[in-house]
Amino acid sequence: MIDRLLNIDRRIVFLFIFVGVASAMLFRLPLPITPRPDVVSVYEGIDAVKGRPGGTVLLSFDYGPGSEPELQPTAINIMRQCFQNNVRVVGMALWPDAVGLARAAFDSASRACGKEYKKDWTFLGYKPGMETLIINMGQDFKSAFGQDYLGTNTNEMEVTRDITKLGDFDYVVTLAAGRTIDGVWITYAVDRYSVKLGGAVTAVMSPDMFPYLQSRQLKGLVSGLAGAAEYEKLVNVSGSATRGMQPQSVAHAIIIFFILIGNVMYFLQRRRDRLASPSGVASPSRFANPSGSRG
Amino acid sequence: MIFLKRTLPLIIAFVIGIIAIAIYYIPHQTAQNLQETLARWNRIIASFAFLLGVYSLMHLHAQRIKRQQAGWGYSLFVYLGFAMMLIAAIYNRGNGPLAGQADGGAYDWLYYNVFVPADASMFAMLAFFIASAAYRTFRARTIEAVILLVAAVVVMLGRVPIGELLWSRMPDLQEWLMSVPNMAAKRGILLGVYLGAVATALRIIFGIERSYLGGTEE
């Protein structure tokens, strides 16, 4: 029985996860969501731009469809917050895969808030180069982005006319799924071009960002889907991230349960083998899963 | 010929590298203009590197088809997908490739309905595999594994609303764990990584590290 449980077909485990997540999505329960201080810092950083004449926020879309559930809600909510406070938004992408997602986010937020392209927002598109692009933007913004994604000259658009360098943006938020946040933005933009940087990262990257939060190179951090849900709470929206917290909680509980059961079975197996062995020492070969087992 | 093939690239890397270090510290406008120009050149060359990557991919699958290696039929689908997307991009809603990129059209349709779901689904599958791996392999065999397990459980509970329901201070404990011991360890790792990065960059500039030149001949 213990051996069978320890070597269970992995598809049974998959089924547990699928059923757990699906049922949590179908049956809703209100769960408390309390915004953490790092998320509030990003919100307040953008809020501080409100009221400044020509206040403009730069959003850098540095993620792909693989991270869309975690970062897209934050992108849309930051845009909504900016538009509701009459703050202009300029978007750009350091990842090519992000272009379509960025355009979808701008379409959604600008239509919801009745904001005008070229006047209140624009999307500059993607340029390769990472740190070299930041250096270009830091010294001469218009030479880095002479046109936006649709080919409109950045000198002709009200939203970018007065931007000459990176430091002219009042706040920069990078939505990152890779090393662009620390390897590019923090290293090349924050120190050198006096950029106020907030971050929204996937949960995988979040633990690595805490040194930068403590050193104040990163002014705030929205981590993963939970961070996105907290941001939705701050902007008074109940979106996909908030709805995702229930299945997230259930899935975590299932995985913790699996880990505990796995360890209990493991220790029971060890105890059984130790008692069965003539020397009273458990044989090491019994601990490993048989090589023919799945998963 | 050896000079052109081996020595000249090393000299170029050295000269450009030293210039790049120097102009970082020189505030004079000429130096800043030079940095901006070199950075722009770098970006343009990087975009040609993308073309290299695409050619490499297509060449790999062409070889598979030509040699009829196992699974070569699937390589035809690579070309099918490539052709569909490329035709849509070139057509550009009737404007052609020399006009600015048009909004909407088949290019965007393929992006939102093929590329995005495929990419997202590939990553979504990892949830199942990580659950299976956690059940099968996460064993508290040693003291260190127990520390890892306890930290993981605290973080997993503290980061979601269920943790707050179990204990009101669970999110605070999770945050403290991330901001203090985790941060200390990550900072130690970070310092080591970037010391190594600086050392590697110096080795590249001084020609000790030559793997970027590729090939072992000459």
Add this chain to the structure above:
Amino acid sequence: MTKMNHASSRTATLLFAALFVLLSVWQLAAGNLKLDVDGLGVLTAAGVTLAIFSFLYDDNPLFKITEHLYVGVSAAYTLALIWYQVLRGDLIVPMFLAEVRPPEIWTLVVPSVLGIMLMIHFVPQVSWLSRISFAFVVGFGAGISIPANIAAQLLEQVHPTLAPALGWGRPDVFVLVVAFALILTAFFVLRRESGQVSLTGWVGPTVLSLVFLLCFFLDVGTASLVLVGVIAVLTYFFFSLEHTGAVGAISRVGIWFLMVAFGASFGFTIMARISLLIGRMQFLLGDWLHLL
């Protein structure tokens, strides 16, 4: 390449294909989806999603076809983006199509030539020319990274580790004393492993956990804990010295800090992966099946 189990792979293909067809027909019949551009888009996306998920049952042809289609679409997407955003916008238009050519046109010719040299990497007779382009790119990247990394990643990280020491109070001194005691404990554990002293290896981590909990509940000692942790972790990674004696003891404390960090990373990784699954499920259950 892994061999497919034919029966299982056939089951996977048939099962997921049948699931897709049945549920799509249901949605079309119920009027939730129409056979227009948007409806076909949702159906295509759902089909692609299920085809990829069929790998969970077993590797099968449906998954492989979809995977290869995705690779092709992705390559052409990136190629088109580079053409329109960079090559056309930054090179072709200013050099050939602009009504008035910019005066500094030569600054575009040089990188264009270097870029073309990069591309002839695959022509065996002249592939060495690409080394010049690689040398430029790599040399510049290495050059700008050195001062930037030293300033932003090294100095800016060392400063907040040491600076709080100027404002240390009694709790921080207490933490330092405990850290010293921990190091002593680890030292004795190491001695015990060589058979000299009898002391269980659980003592150190238990004391460390108690220190953590004390510092959390009393909200003290953060700065000193961070300093101890950073030094201990750096000591662990210093492999040029043998990890025995005092160095071994400090590096053992570093391992404990690393285990906390890895546990936190593991927890967050699980969280991230589940989030991605939730995103796909929201699409399948919401946009496709209209159950949400």
